[in-house]
Amino acid sequence: MKNKIVCYFSASQSEQPIIYQLIKDYDLIINIIKADINPQKEGYLVIEVEGDKAKYDKGVAYFKSLGVIVEPLSETIIWNETVCIQCGACASFCPTEALAMDRGTMLVSFDNSRCIVCGMCLECCPTRAIQLHFEVKEAV
Ligand code: SF4
Ligand code: SF4
Structure with a gap:
């Protein structure tokens, strides 16, 4: 494991x-x-x-x-819309449609509630608009 x-x-x-x-x-x-x-x-x-x-x-x-x-460890995906060039590559890999392209507007959006943090989208993004974020508490 x-x-x-x-x-x-x-x-x-x-x-x-x-x-x-x-x-x-x-x-x-x-x-x-x-x-x-x-x-x-x-x-x-x-x-x-x-x-x-x-x-x-x-x-x-x-x-x-x-x-x-x-x-x-709590992991989450961060999508930085400001550096996204709307190429749609991530949407074609995402198994849950957390990253999805609207066929009408051809714009990509991200719905964090659908993300299962599989990591499939991380390597395909040409602008590194998608990042894996580790949630780490401050030591007490
Ligand atoms: S980590 Fe997986 S489920 Fe989450 S947005 Fe990327 S491809 Fe979709
Ligand atoms: S792969 Fe990256 S640049 Fe392309 S649509 Fe997805 S987030 Fe935007």
């Missing part, structure tokens, strides 16, 4: 090699997407964790046993 999570660390935890332990002891592949970790300060890591489901569950349980707050 593969999952993206946000891990919030306390000041004391931020100096511990617990990501190393996660890799070594639970045989998980860790891809660090975003990080804000400083010595003696609270911080967070956004990571993609890949591996066997049972080991993933044990790894997350290990984090929680240390007091690390673990939350699923």
Whole structure:
């Protein structure tokens, strides 16, 4: 399985090699997407964790046993209308018609409520009008 999570660390935890332990002891592949970790300060890591489901569950349980707050990563798509050139490429890829072209006006629009964050539209946009946005809470 593969999952993206946000891990919030306390000041004391931020100096511990617990990501190393996660890799070594639970045989998980860790891809660090975003990080804000400083010595003696609270911080967070956004990571993609890949591996066997049972080991993933044990790894997350290990984090929680240390007091690390673990939350699923919330992703959303941002459409920047001001740089969109209305080429329609994204609308042809979007499986839910969240990005859709009006056949009358030939204008593209984005309905976030229909988006399932599949990522199909991200690579096709020539102007990078579509971006993946990670919702990360500030460390508490
Ligand atoms: S992420 Fe998927 S569902 Fe969302 S707008 Fe892009 S193609 Fe459509
Ligand atoms: S692919 Fe990009 S430029 Fe083309 S219509 Fe979609 S958002 Fe606009």
